[in-house]
Amino acid sequence: MAWRIKYADTAKEQLRKLDKQIARQIVEYMDNIATLEDPCSKGKVLRGTLGGLWRYRVEDWRVVCDIQNDQVVILVLRVGHRSKVYGGH
Numbered sequence: 001m002a003w004r005i006k007y008a009d010t011a012k013e014q015l016r017k018l019d020k021q022i023a024r025q026i027v028e029y030m031d032n033i034a035t036l037e038d039p040c041s042k043g044k045v046l047r048g049t050l051g052g053l054w055r056y057r058v059e060d061w062r063v064v065c066d067i068q069n070d071q072v073v074i075l076v077l078r079v080g081h082r083s084k085v086y087g088g089h
Contacts, residue, residue, distance in 0.1 A: 003034040007076045011063075014079040022061065026079060029058045039067055039074055050086060053077065062086075 007015070015023045033039050033056060043054040046064070056063040062085040064078040078085055 002072075003036070003039055004071075004073045005030050005034050005076065006073055008078075011076040011079050018061075018079070022059075026058050026061060026063060029056065030063060030074070030076065033074065043067075046086075057082075 015026065018026070033042055036042065040054065043056045043065070045051075046053045046055055050064065052066075054065045054067050056065065060082050062078075062080060062082050063076055064085060066075040066077055067073075068075060
């Protein structure tokens with residue numbers, strides 16, 4: 001089963017602000033996640049205020065997603081450095 005990756009406007013803007021090489025690495029990583037049968041096998045579920053969302057690690061960067069099983073979509077909500085991506089949500 002192939003998953004579709006969608007990027008929220010916020011995530012698109014955050015990717016644009018990153019170094020091009022890092023942004024490319026993150027997009028390629030997410031494209032690889034889309035080929036998995038179960039995208040939850042590589043990610044980690046978040047708790048607290050972001051409970052129910054999933055995160056993926058790409059070196060020091062984090063990708064926060066909403067996995068929508070019924071639509072077979074991974075919606076990327078936020079992209080940022082691990083020290084900042086979880087705050088202010």
